[in-house]
Amino acid sequence: MIRLEKRPQSSHTWSMATPLVAVLATMIFGGALFGILGTNPLTAIRTIFFEPLFGEFAFYYRPQLLVKGAPLVLIAIGLSLGFRAGIWNIGAEGQYIIGALVGAGIALAFYPLDAWFVFPLMIIGGAAGGMAWAMIPALLKVRFGTNEILVSLMLVYVAEQFLASMALGLMKNPEGFGFPGSRNLQEYESAHNAELITGTGMHLGVVFALIAVIFAYVLLNRHMLGFQIRLTGDAPRAARFAGVKPARLILFCLGASGALAGLAGLFEVSGPAGQVNIDFNVGYGFTAIIVAFLGRLHPVGILLAGGLMALTYIGGEIAQGQLGLPSAAIQVFQGMLLFFLLALDLLTNYRFRLTRGEVA
Amino acid sequence: MKLNNFLASAAMVLGLATAAVADDKTKVGFVYVGPVGDGGWTYEHNKGRLAVEEEFGDKVETVFVENVAEGPDAERVMTQMALEGADLIFTTSFGYMDPTINVAKKFPNVKFEHATGYKRAANVSTYSARFYEGRAVQGHIAGKMTKSNIVGYIGSFPIPEVIRGINSTYIHAKKVNPDVQFKIVWVYTWFDPAKEADAAKVLIEQGADVVLQHTDSTAPQAAAQEAGNVITFGQASDMGEYAPMPRVSSIIDNWAPYYIARTKAVMDGTWESVDTWDGISTGMVEIGEISDAVPADVKAEALAMVEAIGSGAYNPFTGPLKKQDGSDWLGEGETADDGTLAGMNFYVEGIEGDIPQ
Amino acid sequence: MDLSAINPVLLIASLMVAATPLLLAAIGELVVEKAGVLNLGVEGMMIVGAISGFAISVETGSPYLGFLCAAIGGAVLSLLFVILTQYALANQVASGLALTLFGLGISSLMGQSYVGIKPPATGEIWLPILSDLPVIGPIFFQHDPILYFGIALVAAVWVLLKYSRFGLILRAVGENHDAAHALGYKVVRVRTLAILFGGACAGLGGAYISLIRVPQWTEGMTAGVGWIALALVVFASWKPWRALIGAYLFGGITVLQLNLQAAGVAIPVEYLAMSPYLITILVLVILSADKSSAPAALGRIFHASN
CATH class of the missing domain: 3.40.50.2300 (Response regulator)
Structure with missing residues (x-):
């Protein structure tokens, strides 16, 4: 019989190897799927994974990886702090929307004033908006003990309705002939989150994402708060004896993840997206949860996972355009990748043992 | 709006290169907001695309990407099409307006057609139906x-x-x-x-x-x-x-005649930026039996x-x-x-x- | 404004129809959560059920065979979740989200040749005398069989959880899997059954949309019902009958706001659409006094060696 046994400590080798094995497995099964759909599997896989990085037009796609990956990483870093401590904020999508709305609201209020302070104010507003939205589940949990998973999820839908109301009402572009959607902030110099160096995709959101990765790394490894987070996640009881105040930790983790999600929304609305619209949110908040897990809740892992996720999005679009694959096939492919990564993660903390005889 | 010089020049060089290779084939791209199987809006645009293929046969190559979110994703998909040598790109949702204008600035030699919008440029037309x-x-x-x-x-x-x-x-x-x-x-x-x-x-x-x-x-x-x-x-x-x-x-919504006419115009080199708002008279709006x-x-x-x-x-x-x-x-x-x-x-x-x- | 245009009898009858997919998915998820597992993949299982049921009933001409296969389809997809969370011990939140992503994709691949086709009609149960009664007839006796099945399922789950031995074990597993394991219960087996049941119910709910409520197949047609079902389980505080009331309330708000609009009442649609979620949060706060309602082991990973 094969028996599963917990490793005394998680395997370093496997933690490095599983992502590679998972990607390989996805290539095999995904390739089979593409084959069934009538596309050459090798061409499809090559298009998705290599075209964006080393293809003819990689000079364009590489910066786009930053644009697509930055919000994912920024949000996932925030979420990972809470996840490590067993605090489950799954409403980042809502915090992302609110951050964008507050930031855009500030910009639109000052329009067309040309002043240096508009953008910094928007950054503060975006972070504060996301944080405030995340504070609702945090405070309810601290005060009433409500489940933060559910409250934060509910607030996503509230935020989406709020977004629709803003895009159709208060923030509607007065020069937009009655169509929904706000003014385009790309055309408002003082509020535009432009590329720092043209053609690199490097906007302030990317910089913030990188800073967040470093910050989270230092926090978790060198700081008392980071120690408390890890301890609470691993051994909640021990943490209480060690003097960790759960309420403080909940407020910090949810607040920080909300602020980062809000920032991601702000950088998106003032940069790549440009405007508040009904469908402004495209699921970054939910995808970031997956990214956080793919990255094993480790800052560097999240950075890589965000890049991988962005790669499958962009490679998937190229495969659609070049090979005529339906977008659903790409979705299935992404789903497979996640399944394999999640399933193989097992090998990091457990090992298989051949045993004889009875099984528990 | 800052012009992305590097990108534009690189794209033009490549654009010329591709044009030289695939000189005889006109490449037409379509960006869809929904799935082609929605039975409504996107479905009809896709029928227009198929009509273009049928009309011109070997002389044309069409590509499409479906379920493209409005915003940066749309901008990337359009750029991708332009980079890969599309001569004409139809962007079929109102929310693609600003992305279309942005990408069109970077690719002055590629023609764009934006459905239902109101922003035009030298290489961007708009079209809608009455x-x-x-x-x-x-x-x-x-x-x-x-x-x-x-x-x-x-x-x-x-x-x-x-x-x-x-x-x-x-x-x-x-x-x-x-x-x-x-x-x-x-x-x-x-x-x-x-x-x-x-x-x-x-x-x-x-x-x-x-x-x-x-x-x-x-x-x-x-x-x-x-x-x-x-x-x-x-x-x-x-x-x-x-x-x-x-x-x-x-x-x-019968987009086929318009799509065929515009593709023809690109082939003949007679394409110009226009604002088309057609109805029953040209057949863009058809009354079903x-x-x-x-x-x-x-x-x-x-x-x-x-x-x-x-x-x-x-x-x-x-x-x-x-x-x-x-x-x-x-x-x-x-x-x-x-x-x-x-x-x-x-x-x-x-x-x-x-x-x- | 003309409120008299709203016929309360028809309103109630149609909100029952609107609520059924929600109810089916929620009652399944309720059992899953009672066993201590949080499966966020409801939306994915629903949409796979919607296309499985649609395809089979179109091919065979039998809506009931369709519903059966929808349940199987949902269960098969949930099997992936079982493998991930019960055997590979993966995180449930991430696995559930992956399941939804996968389900949405695979369903549109499966459904490509079924766009624009009409399914066979399911038909309504028509009881002589009873169905003809005024008021009571349209509300209680003029629906399709699946709607009654949904209500019966609520009753069955209630009995099962409350009075059966299996229900007791299921709840024990959901409250404290280590203790249940120590008592000799097969934690993984119980949870696997619960997840499969949840998948089957979600599949049925999806098929109700594609075969009865709409009825047709279009990509992404469940449009978020699975997520509302998750909210509903919480709203119901994990109690089957409350889930029924909640489903009618949630379904009712949608139907009511459309009715008010049609009657010419100027209502801020977005704000009314928010209300079920805000009410759920409120319910959560009120319920927080009652610590016994939420399964204590919800979302936690179990491994026998722990």
Whole structure:
């Protein structure tokens, strides 16, 4: 019989190897799927994974990886702090929307004033908006003990309705002939989150994402708060004896993840997206949860996972355009990748043992 | 807006290179907001794409990407198409407006066609259809055929496009049936079958025996069929599977002639930036077959109206018309100008209720 | 404004139809959560059920065979979740989200040749005399069999959880899997059964949308019902009958707001659409006094060696 046994400590080798094995497995099964759909599997896989990085037009796609990956990483870093401590904020999508709305609201209020302070104010507003939205589940949990998973999820839908109301009402572009959607902030110099160096995709959101990765790394490894987070996640009881105040930790983790999600929304609305619209949110908040897990809740892992996720999005679009694959096939492919990564993660903390005889 | 010099020059070099290789083939790209299987808006655009392929055969290559979110994703998909040598790109959703303009700036040699927008450039055309012309015909049939004198209307979002349709329908229903009353429900979605079905059921329960929709799924048709004596009209697509009842006619977005003409223009080197707003006359708006459920005389009148609108003899927005608040809009014989129509944000006199703000 | 246009009898009858997919998915998820597992993949299982049921009933002409296969389809997809969370011990939140992503994709691949086709009609149960009664007839006796099945399922789950031995074990597993394991219960087996049941129910709910409520197949047609079902389980505080009431309330708000609009009442649609979620949060706060309602082991990973 094969028996599963917990490793005394998680395997370093496997933690490095599983992502590679998972990607390989996805290539095999995904390739089979593409084959069934009538596309050459090798061409499809090559298009998705290599075209964006080393293809003819990689000079364009590489910066786009930053644009697509930055919000994912920024949000996932925030979420990972809470996840490590067993605090489950799954409403980042809502915090992302609110951050964008507050930031855009500030910009639109000052329009067309040309002043240096508009953008910094928007950054503060975006972070504060996301944080405030995340504070609702945090405070309810601290005060009433409500489940933060559910409250934060509910607030996503509230935020989406709020977004629709803003895009159709208060923030509607007065020069937009009655169509929904706000003014385009790309055309408002003082509020535009432009590329720092043209053609690199490097906007302030990317910089913030990188800073967040470093910050989270230092926090978790060198700081008392980071120690408390890890301890609470691993051994909640021990943490209480060690003097960790759960309420403080909940407020910090949810607040920080909300602020980062809000920032991601702000950088998106003032940069790549440009405007508040009904469908402004495209699921970054939910995808970031997956990214956080793919990255094993480790800052560097999240950075890589965000890049991988962005790669499958962009490679998937190229495969659609070049090979005529339906977008659903790409979705299935992404789903497979996640399944394999999640399933193989097992090998990091457990090992298989051949045993004889009875099984528990 | 900063021009991305590096990208533009690199793209131009590559563009020239690709042009040299695939000189004889014109490459046309399509960006879709929904899945090609939506049975409505995107489905019809994709039919236009297939018509282009059929028309030009080997001389053309078409590519498309579906389910593209409005915003940065759309911008990337368009850039991708342009980089890979597309000569002409159709972007088929209003929300693609700013991305189209942005990408067009970087690729001055690629032609862009943006559906339903209002921003143009030297290499960006806009095109849209005068769906309200078809609505006039539907209004006539609805006014004649309703027995309860209640007409239900499922609106997507309160934007000029939809409001124009409601006004046009109402004016022509009222003309033939002074007692007609409109019940308007906004569902705040272009495509959500379950919600559309609910909306249709609610309207039917409240007495409507005609249900019009400005949403893309066939769910309202199915709801009407189940209810029995209710008539509907196909929207965007013919929805012919519900003929002869409940679907008695339809407005079809027929993009094929336009797509073929514009592709031809690129091939011939005669392409110019234009603002196209076509209706029945050019076939961009098609009236789907009026089924036998419609009495012969009504059908004849409806066809006569199609003819009159198509020939330009009749404009659906011809005065005297007043706005909802009773103020004058168009005098006797006066017709609406395109500017007012494009930004229409008021109901005409007689429609009850407010446009949601 | 003409409120008299709203017929309360028809309103109630149609909100029952609108609520059924929600109810089916929620009652399944309720059992899953009672066993201590949080499966966020409801939306994915629903849409796979919607296309499985649609395809089979179109091919065979039998809506009931369709519903059966929808349940199987949903269960098969949930099997992936079982493998991930019960055997590979992966995180449930991430696995559930992956399941939804996968389900949405695979359903549109499966459904490509079924766009624009009409399914066979399911038909309504028509009881002589009873169905003809005024008021009571339309509300209680003029629906399709699946709607009654949904209500029966609520009763069955209630009995099962409250009075059966299996229900007791299921709840024990959901409250404290280590203790249940120590008592000799097969934690993984119980949870696997619960997840499969949840998948089957979600599949049925999806098929109800594609075969009865709409009825047609279009990509992404469940449009978020699965997520509302998750909210509903919480709203119901994991009690089957409350789930029924909640489903009617949630379904009712949608139908009611459309009715009010049609009657000419100027209502801010977005704000009314928010209300079920805000009410759920409020319910959560009120319930927080009652610590016994939420399964204590919800979302936690179990391994026998722990």
